[in-house]
Amino acid sequence: MATIDGSRRASGGIRGREAIAGWVFTAPMILILGVFLFIPVLMALYVSMTTWNGNGSPFAGGQNAEFVGLDNYSALFSRDGLTRDNFMQSLGNNFWYVLFVVPLQTATAFFLALIVSNRFLKGKSFFRTAFYFPSVTSSIAISVVFLFLFQNSGAVNAILAFFGINGPAWFSDSRGLFHIALGKVGVDNPGWAQAEVLGRSLWAWSSGPSVAMCVVIGLAIWTTTGTFMLLFIAALQDLPVEVDEAAMLDGVSPWQKLRLVTLPMIKPTLFLVITLGLIGTWQVFDQIYVMGKGAPAGTTLTPAYLSYQESFRSLKYGTGAAMAFIVFVIIVLLTWFQRWLMREDRGTSRRTRRAAAVAVGMQQGKQAGGPS
Amino acid sequence: MTRRAAGWKLFGGYAVLLLFAAIYLYPFLIQIATSFKTDAQASSDPLALVPNPFDVTTWQRIFGLTEDSPVPIVRWLTNSVFITIVVTAARVFFDSLAGYALSRLRFRGRGFLFAAVLAVMSVPGVALLIPKFLMVTYLGIYDTYAAMILPLVVDAAGVFIMKQFFDSVPVSVEEAARIDGAGVFRTFWSVVLPMAKPALITLTILSFQGSWNEFTHFLVTTQDADHKTLVTGLASLASGELGAGSQFPLKMGAALLTTIPVAILFFCFQRYFVRGANEGGVKG
Numbered sequence: 001m002a003t004i005d006g007s008r009r010a011s012g013g014i015r016g017r018e019a020i021a022g023w024v025f026t027a028p029m030i031l032i033l034g035v036f037l038f039i040p041v042l043m044a045l046y047v048s049m050t051t052w053n054g055n056g057s058p059f060a061g062g063q064n065a066e067f068v069g070l071d072n073y074s075a076l077f078s079r080d081g082l083t084r085d086n087f088m089q090s091l092g093n094n095f096w097y098v099l100f101v102v103p104l105q106t107a108t109a110f111f112l113a114l115i116v117s118n119r120f121l122k123g124k125s126f127f128r129t130a131f132y133f134p135s136v137t138s139s140i141a142i143s144v145v146f147l148f149l150f151q152n153s154g155a156v157n158a159i160l161a162f163f164g165i166n167g168p169a170w171f172s173d174s175r176g177l178f179h180i181a182l183g184k185v186g187v188d189n190p191g192w193a194q195a196e197v198l199g200r201s202l203w204a205w206s207s208g209p210s211v212a213m214c215v216v217i218g219l220a221i222w223t224t225t226g227t228f229m230l231l232f233i234a235a236l237q238d239l240p241v242e243v244d245e246a247a248m249l250d251g252v253s254p255w256q257k258l259r260l261v262t263l264p265m266i267k268p269t270l271f272l273v274i275t276l277g278l279i280g281t282w283q284v285f286d287q288i289y290v291m292g293k294g295a296p297a298g299t300t301l302t303p304a305y306l307s308y309q310e311s312f313r314s315l316k317y318g319t320g321a322a323m324a325f326i327v328f329v330i331i332v333l334l335t336w337f338q339r340w341l342m343r344e345d346r347g348t349s350r351r352t353r354r355a356a357a358v359a360v361g362m363q364q365g366k367q368a369g370g371p372s
Numbered sequence: 373m374t375r376r377a378a379g380w381k382l383f384g385g386y387a388v389l390l391l392f393a394a395i396y397l398y399p400f401l402i403q404i405a406t407s408f409k410t411d412a413q414a415s416s417d418p419l420a421l422v423p424n425p426f427d428v429t430t431w432q433r434i435f436g437l438t439e440d441s442p443v444p445i446v447r448w449l450t451n452s453v454f455i456t457i458v459v460t461a462a463r464v465f466f467d468s469l470a471g472y473a474l475s476r477l478r479f480r481g482r483g484f485l486f487a488a489v490l491a492v493m494s495v496p497g498v499a500l501l502i503p504k505f506l507m508v509t510y511l512g513i514y515d516t517y518a519a520m521i522l523p524l525v526v527d528a529a530g531v532f533i534m535k536q537f538f539d540s541v542p543v544s545v546e547e548a549a550r551i552d553g554a555g556v557f558r559t560f561w562s563v564v565l566p567m568a569k570p571a572l573i574t575l576t577i578l579s580f581q582g583s584w585n586e587f588t589h590f591l592v593t594t595q596d597a598d599h600k601t602l603v604t605g606l607a608s609l610a611s612g613e614l615g616a617g618s619q620f621p622l623k624m625g626a627a628l629l630t631t632i633p634v635a636i637l638f639f640c641f642q643r644y645f646v647r648g649a650n651e652g653g654v655k656g
Binding site for chain 2: 015017018019021022023025026028029030032033035036037038039040041043044047058112115116118120121126127129130131133134136137138139140141142143144145146147148149151153154155158159222226279282283285286289290293304307308311312317320321324325327328331332335336339
């Protein structure tokens with residue numbers, strides 16, 4: 001592959017050797033990413049347009065893998081039935097999950113970063129380590145620990161009992177938080193909420209995360225705040241000291257300083273953390289796999305997990321692949337949006353961007369793994 | 373701000389931090405404690421951090437020292453260690469080769485390749501479950517170590533990190549070597565790689581952590597018990613596929629075993645986890 005254009009030929013054989021070396025050095029990458037990522041995605045795109053049931057070859061057509069065009073996709077949105085019900089419920093679940101996790105993890109991470117960045121604080125590195133450690137460990141191992149902590153007679157309910165609170169049966173409670181709250185004021189499945197949107201009643205859409213999902217939400221916040229805290233710490237270190245001093249001399253209160261000085265200056269990092277959070281929360285899989293596989297009553301189903309279940313458990317690979325591509329599109333759009341935000345000229349410091357690169361690397365090492 | 377107010381603020385800061393530290397560390401401490409409890413105590417006294425009685429049966433079971441050991445954790449451990457070592461070594465080597473080429477070697481198509489790497493990085497792992505399964509069955513390597521290892525030996529994020537690193541290193545040293553007549557690979561191996569040590573350490577840590585904690589890839593490329601790793605084994609143990617009863621001490625012990633290697637790595641190379649990569653010059 002030693003194509004050398006005219007201008008380069010002038011410098012002779014070294015350039016030619018360099019071109020060959022270039023292709024040789026990148027050959028393993030091209031081969032592995034091509035064979036195990038690029039081509040398979042195309043294969044799956046085709047399978048998402050078939051009814052493959054796991055028997056025989058997915059590409060042979062016939063009864064096992066009939067080509068149906070975009071039918072699997074349109075069925076997810078417009079055909080009455082269990083598949084659409086499940087898919088819509090999973091989208092709803094994941095939406096509530098995102099709505100709770102992203103703000104809470106961002107706020108907690110920022111809060112911890114603010115305290116840890118206090119100049120007079122001793123033992124900073126201990127606290128930083130403690131908060132960051134959950135982020136690097138296995139999501140499966142941590143989910144197993146949470147299963148233990150949140151069992152009916154587990155540690156969490158023991159602590160709640162200490163304060164006189166009767167803890168719920170976390171993993172079998174399918175009631176949505178908003179439904180519980182509305183129930184307290186006497187609203188239960190009222191007539192106005194019966195209108196159906198995409199096959200689900202407004203009442204079902206507005207449930208909020210179920211009690212079981214709250215455990216997954218807690219787990220997500222607990223494991224991700226460390227990484228995001230580091231990003232915030234990096235951003236806070238980048239703030240010029242003069243600004244701090246000027247604010248102090250002007251006699252502004254700490255709260256004013258936070259709102260008028262600190263927050264506007266770390267805005268780029270704030271956006272970064274939020275978009276990284278959005279990207280991560282649409283991929284939740286491992287935790288669901290360990291903590292109930294969608295139970296109770298489908299309230300912890302997420303599109304990513306449902307796609308797996310449809311394919312590998314119900315052997316409807318076409319439908320599963322179509323769901324996976326919908327998740328794929330959601331996440332790729334969010335990623336592009338994030339990259340657009342992080343363009344060089346938008347005022348994020350080099351330090352922040354470096355830290356972001358590593359954070360993304362970690363996240364992919366953790367969630368995607370392999371050719372991510 | 374008066375000295376006294378500052379003192380109170382600091383005190384409040386410590387109180388909040390200690391509370392959070394307790395929340396963040398307790399789940400790990402309880403893993404350790406529970407793995408030394410009896411099944412009965414794990415259920416009746418889930419909060420206690422001191423096992424009473426102190427019981428080592430769980431660990432004997434984990435290492436296959438008791439008669440009734442239906443859970444092949446040693447086998448899982450062996451698989452995890454083997455796969456992690458092979459994947460990490462290969463990944464560090466191939467990623468730095470590709471990263472170096474994309475940063476330094478001038479050849480046609482380089483810009484396109486780098487754009488492709490960036491595109492690949494935005495592909496979410498959860499969307500790759502079915503694709504990986506399709507390719508692995510197509511190649512006829514389902515349920516083999518090849519299927520577990522090969523797709524993991526190159527990762528786009530690692531190539532990106534290495535490329536960024538080489539971009540930040542001055543070319544002069546290599547050019548001197550080249551002028552002395554060393555070939556491209558020779559220069560790469562004996563001049564460039566030794567200079568890239570900080571980035572290589574970062575990449576090693578990321579790869580180790582990534583492949584040790586890997587779950588979904590093994591979930592869709594293997595099925596039989598012989599190919600379970602600690603992570604996939606633990607997941608099936610948690611789903612109650614292996615043996616009845618809650619077996620919490622056993623589960624906590626296995627979870628702990630899964631956590632320990634990454635924990636050791638983390639505490640030894642914290643610098644590289646937390647800010648080492650910055651020093652290593654992963655330039656944004």
